[in-house]
Amino acid sequence: MPNRKLLPCLFSLFLVMSVGLVQAASNERPKPRNVILIIGDGMDDHQITLARNYLAGAQGKVTLDEMAVRGSVQVLTVSDRDPNKAVYVGDSANTATAISTGTATSRMRIATSAQADKDLTTIVELATQQGFKTGIVTTDSVTGATPAAFASHVSLRFCKDPTQMTGAKVYDRIPFHCEPDMKRNGGAGSIAEQLAASDLDVLLGGGQKYFQHKGEDSSLTILEQAKANNFHLLTNSSELSKPQPDHKKLLGLFHEKVFPVQMMAEHERAAEQPDPSFLNYFHRYLGSVEFPEPATCVSNPAAQAVPTLKQMTTAALDKLSHNNDKGFFLMVESASIDKESHIRKPCGQIGELEQLLETVELARTFADTNPETLILVTADHGQAAQLVPDGSMYSALNVPVYSPGHIARVITPEGSVMAVNYATNTFVSEEHTGVNVPYFANRQLPEPLPTMLRQTELFNVMTGFMGIHTPQ
């Protein structure tokens, strides 16, 4: 029946011609091209599974599961001593730098190259130069490693304000300095000073304390410098939800440092070490073991003092898309998935991942009415938390089998218990891991996205989509 064969062909011709005509029309007045990059700090597949089980149930789906494209990202880190040498586990500074500049660097570095310490141009800087608006939103201090790597350049992530450029110590123990980055040495100063002097249109997060210091060789505080650079200051949620002045850039500093998290276990419990009986000290197969009691997750009242990630992103999208024919680049970070995992608090991780999901949902709604919007969601690196059996798989053997690290047992709304293991070390803060992390995109591109990207290639995907010219 040739007619039935011909029909789809004609229909296809119609479609192809329509697309051609629409393209012809749109070529005359191109739509603004926007990239919304959403980073879940430390959000590897374990974190997503924990959040899915808790928020949607084992059979459920979260908004990330509905994205059109999903792939994996190989996290890239190199040695500072030998930049040709691979290091298999990164930190938020070098991994954010890989994404923001397209260059792999060494741990602790903010948009500077390994060893040579050259400034690496970021997507925010390129976008600004080429007429796009730019914004950064985070639940961290805006001087945190992830936001900092998009709009500043220093050799060490710790150099957040002028008091930390020389003579300071990490953990009150390890001396460090960023002297070459000081203005007196021809540098651009601390992270906060660079952010205050930046061309960002929107910068929202925590970290008020870093802006209260006087700038290096200046009689103005960094906050005053920011205001002189046309930033309008917001400090609470109600200011954030009001209409913003058109001719001003937005600087929102809603907390002293990092935002308090949305969710926590009752009594703020973290994971605990299983408690073996006396006999078990003589041999690991003797005696018995007590596991921590299961915990319920509850809202953290302290979080009411700060806006949610979604509220901040709403304000950022309003500002960036207003009177904007060219488009924008916006980086949004849910920072404390990582931080809560470091301190072994699964309820906190889940609550911050929920914030990210709400923000992804918001971005998808924005993209519905702004079709030339690419939403990319990814993590910077893996984290320590592992979903393990609640009670060992070998418990029938009647020997005490348990984690040598810390265990939290979370009661899920569907009425089961998730056991989460933290055992990369016994320090106050767990290690990152080097696992490849997922990425998600809301749409396919003309050149389909590879199912696996090196972390530096995320930079190319974003600049390519926006049509940003990148230096060789």
Added chain:
Amino acid sequence: MPNRKLLPCLFSLFLVMSVGLVQAASNERPKPRNVILIIGDGMDDHQITLARNYLAGAQGKVTLDEMAVRGSVQVLTVSDRDPNKAVYVGDSANTATAISTGTATSRMRIATSAQADKDLTTIVELATQQGFKTGIVTTDSVTGATPAAFASHVSLRFCKDPTQMTGAKVYDRIPFHCEPDMKRNGGAGSIAEQLAASDLDVLLGGGQKYFQHKGEDSSLTILEQAKANNFHLLTNSSELSKPQPDHKKLLGLFHEKVFPVQMMAEHERAAEQPDPSFLNYFHRYLGSVEFPEPATCVSNPAAQAVPTLKQMTTAALDKLSHNNDKGFFLMVESASIDKESHIRKPCGQIGELEQLLETVELARTFADTNPETLILVTADHGQAAQLVPDGSMYSALNVPVYSPGHIARVITPEGSVMAVNYATNTFVSEEHTGVNVPYFANRQLPEPLPTMLRQTELFNVMTGFMGIHTPQ
């Protein structure tokens, strides 16, 4: 310039019409539709990252990274006591059952339902009934949980042969039985007996020992029963590479039990516990710690006694595609990624993942000349191994920070060291994890594959592609 607009339209019309004509031609004589399901037991993203870093380097890609589609799979397990209750970590028995039957069940079960213990029809059985050829290839004993769940039904994975149906013990300690599955009770007997009686066209792997027993209420050994069921027996690699008899089914049993693995650390070293100094016993921040020496991976000479996964799969594809107009279902398992992770041997994990990659490459070559072939690669569940910093991220603090579990340090061919942490327990065998696992497909389907699938939905994808009718 309307001509330049019209050209792509005409080209598209040409393309569309060509596809239409080709479809019209192919509709008259449909091509065989094949599914090659490749399972990496325990192959979560950590395992893939470890293998990628070792085999291709941190900047490299492995063949899985070149697949057209990548998504994630939510592993599904339920409680046997309450089948409506989610359990967040599975074992190979219930997770293989989810894939092979489309039904979530409880741990240890082989294609039987939680609590009710009803037999669940497998894709192998449905495919056979509907005229497809079927095959199973594994580096495990063919009676292992993953292969077993595709072609047999028992309440417990341990019931591999008639001696294990009643009065046996796991780990010489825990009594178990599968009495309702015994033939005398109206069951189908042990896993080995069911495989010997099956309609499989190809069954290749280890596990000779389970076939040497006499069948329940039979004067024949299970191997003799298999021969009586038209299986041609192969026991070594050279027999495998010869042309096989056309009219016989293939049973390859190349090892007593599980295959020896391809790769190991020098001196067969496993991960070791870091060795803290005496002072460190008094306080965790006192003293120092010695980490295990880095290890080089080498070939395991014992592996020469068995065929590779690729050799077995080559023979299986030859057999299944020969004189076959309808198509086939083939399940291939690289089993010891999981087993080596249980016993903390990263070189073993990497070597078995390399076997899987070689097999994926082979399958892709097969699909090049057999276009109606869907290759699906996935894992059944997550595993304990974590890629962690080689030396703590906090080592600059000069306090001994180290894993409370076991650490292996693998020297990679690119000259760096990968540290792998195993710390889900201190038992002889690590726990599984509940992380979602990746899936890969060689091609997109007419109805695009969701970027996240529940594990049971893999069954629907495969039966849907082959056009297999499934019971309600």
